[in-house]
Amino acid sequence: MDWLRKAEWLTRDRVRGYAWLVALAGLALVGHAYLQAMGPVGTDFLAFWGAGHVTAAGDPAAAYDLAVQEQVQTGTGSDGWFAFVNPPPFLFAAVPFGALPFPIAWIAWVAATWGLWAWASLRAFPRLWPLVIAYPGAVIAATHAQTGLLTGALLVFGAHELGKRSALSGAAIGALVIKPHLAVLAPIWFAAGGRWRAFLSAGVVTLALLASSVLVFGKGILGDYATSWRASGALMEVVEADFLLRMATFFSQVRLWAGDLAASIAGLASGGLAVVSAIFAWRRFDGDARATGAVVLAATALASPYLFNYDLPFLVFPTLWLIIQGLERGFRPFEKLGLVILYFAPFATRALALPLGVNLMPFAALALLALVWSRGSGPPGTSVQP
Template sequence: MKARRRTDVHRACTLMRTGIGARAGGNGEAPVHWLDARRLRLYPLAALTCYVILAIGWIVRRAVLHQPDVPPFALDFLPFWSASYLGLHGHALDAYDVIKLTRVETLVEPYMRDLNGIMPWLYPPTMLLLVLPLAWLPYWMAYGVFAIGALLLFVRVVRKIAPWPQAILPILGFPGVALVLVAGQAACLTAGLAGLSLWLLRRHAAWAGVCAGLLFVKPHLAILFPLAFLCCRAWRALAACLATVLTTWLLSLAAFGPDTVLAFVHGVQVAQGTVAEGQAHLFRMPSLFIMARMLHAPISVAYVLHAMGALSAVAVVANAWRKPCAYPLRAAALITASLLISPYLYDYDMVWLGLVIAWLCVHGVTHGWHVGEREWLVLLWLTPLLGLVVVDAVGFQFLPLVTLTTLAGIHRKIRCETRALPTQPIGEATS
């Protein structure tokens, strides 16, 4: 099994040297697709150059011109550090008190006084346990350690999935990564855990389960992983996942007390009501529920539409992980479907699309491409940027349609493969 994987990787690397679009023609030659190695370098380099220019402009406006309307960098990191500070000083429950949390946030960043809104802590106590060491460091040093560590994890995992020299620039230039770093969010960490879990599943099932269990610090993104393990009969991974979830919850209860759980649930309910009533930045929430609300659909209709999409995503994952098909398609289906489950997804979570792109590239290079598939991967690569720039301008949240279309395409490829492959066991040894 390991020898076969090494052969597949070697073959994929050989094909990538001739460009991602290599495809056998009728005369035995391999005409190169327009998305060749040169463009795989050029486009990400252009994106990175734009990021540098924007960063310089931000520094000039904020540090040189002192323009008051320029927000600080990585503002979303404030609740992480402030909640960590309160937890480290024995006041974990206060992290869920908006007034007390805002006091700490304002001491750290005076810009909060001029902010038209609040920045609550909406994560479970398990996340608080994970970020608790952040307050050992000063705010900006803590952000540097947090952001760089999460970024290195994400990049390392994607490089494991797509082990080609040409992959590094598209990873670093991916707009989803830039959005996470600018926002100061934890999405690179969650994406790294999700990707690492799937990469480890065929190698060390128990550690794959541990990574999936840690991913439950954001439960709405992790909920499909145990389903996938169950469907492919990966019992060690499933047991390790459940054990990790149970252990982290017990540790957080012991550290912070049961009242933090009640406070977390209450905070989530309040946030859900705020979003449902349209009192949040809806253009930054790429879910079917928000798409319907931005089209002025009633709340009940929006929830029904979202439930239909979520159930379809669950069905695709169950089908992919029960039947024999290429593992990259299984992984891509699980990651894509995870972005369709929660009505309260945010645009920085679209960094998960980097994992989808990597898995689909692996499948395309080793199994061949259909017309338009590589162009769709370019669209996925641009999706976080399009969501940030275009959605607010047009007043329509179209990103869920991109996610749904991607999942439908993956499902179609899985159906084609399952029809062609003989029936075989798909337990831990081949999952």
């Protein structure tokens, strides 16, 4: 059983070779997703392109007008369309792509957001660059042309920079106003560690982006955005297996099998665990900002009841942090094998969700958090920088 317990066959050269194979497979999947997105199947990116398209044409309010969006998005040849529910600051990111023809915009969006995510991740883990390039969690975000690569870049950058340039870390977190439920742990994390510069920077950037969106897109844009809450609320009321199995939270999976009350309890328990982890991570890791970043990003996957697998490229940070710890301090029994499973989890759990009838990603996120937390048991100062 040593081949599983120690997994010594996972040498550096083999891992690098496997990573290239996974990267090539991922590229093929993204190419297939592009072909589907250009046909009647459609793509999540339609919502961002449609919002950016009407805003670039001078009508930002139409980004939140469902009738207009249906017309604009189905005009691409798609049978379906998607409500735009992101806060107005997201329009700053959407406009440049909305000004492009849809087929070009899809490619440009995926390339730009993947590039930003890869840059942030490689900055954090330069030694592990093959694992960054091949990360399956980024592939699923790319195939959906969703926001996960952009938000993942902000979270990874924020976690990496907190111990060095806390104001920049806070600014990155503040920019998550474009998808705020991914930043819910950050104020708690900053406050618990006394990182007030990051805390204030996050608040200033958030307010600045909101104010700028009002100045640029008009006084009524926040009210227009508020109308999208009905669409968001309608989504949260859906109790269909096809939808809930696409979500990656304990709330969604328990709701599918046990109803609303049990789901609410599960969601509160999951979120409560995430909050407690963010508060006590500083003590657990003796003030090591990078280690607490690994805790908080792992816990972020448990914090919100509303999360999809394509939101999870940020999990590259705690996953690769654990690999660095293993390389520098030694891998524990079965840890290599466990990390391989967790590395593939964001993509694999989504691919298996419909066939299995359950999305196992919440359990993978819980295991990831537990593994990161367990690395805090060493003597102070033993967390290693890559």
